[in-house]
Amino acid sequence: MEINCESLEGDIYKINLKGRMDIIGNADIDIKFSGMTALPRMFFIVDLSEVNFIASIGIRTLLLSTKAIHNRGGKIVILNPDIHVKKILLMAGIDMVLPIIDTLELAIAAMQKNDVL
């Protein structure tokens, strides 16, 4: 898997993931993802548009960082996942704590609202 991070206005970090987030792909990005979502950064948009598969290990990676970010008062959202990846995320119910947003504009707007998780 590939991972990179870009800085947006408003101290928002957009993390772009690409590839297959299975047990093999996840091992490529797990530590980097945890590092990118660590302090002092607070606001994250995780772009999953180029992730074509997610396994439970990938969900685990997303949730572990989400927990840490929420615990320090930060925000994180998922941006524009592939249709099947979205199906898996919805099935897992994690959209209840990790919002799934279709466009970058809406994701940035969500970062600036008080009601986003």
Add this chain to the structure above:
Amino acid sequence: MQHIDCFELQIRNDLIELRSMSEWLHKACEKLTITDELARDLDACANEAVANIILYAYEDRESHPINMHLELKDSSLIFTIQDDGIAFDPFNSKATLSQSYDTIGDITIGGFGIKLIRSLANECSYCRSDNKNIISLSFYLYQASATSILGENSPFFLNSCHY
């Protein structure tokens, strides 16, 4: 009983084999003209089930075969996995994926794999026979309209139209 075609694969108990398993599944589904969505559901379930076997079923460090069988039978896609690991019924738990998380603290991280299988497959079964674990997953082809799940040129769809 209607039997169109079947595919078999043997892999070793090594996580690196999961990628070739997924390629095999997608090629088999393509030959059976199974829709992409169902093929991806199957891939997701197979990854969870076989990763679980590779990670937890063996008490030694030896190489073990894991055998897989995929077939289209009647109105279902049936995927069977057989391994010679320790006896374990992954479906013993009644757990299903929750849809009622309110806060991140409500989520127990872990156990998603089996829950995912139970949510994606229409039927899940386990048996122990001849010192082997046998997991069988069934996916109904007619959950929605037949043509939305099978392509128009599916041999299954064409045959089933005769009845």
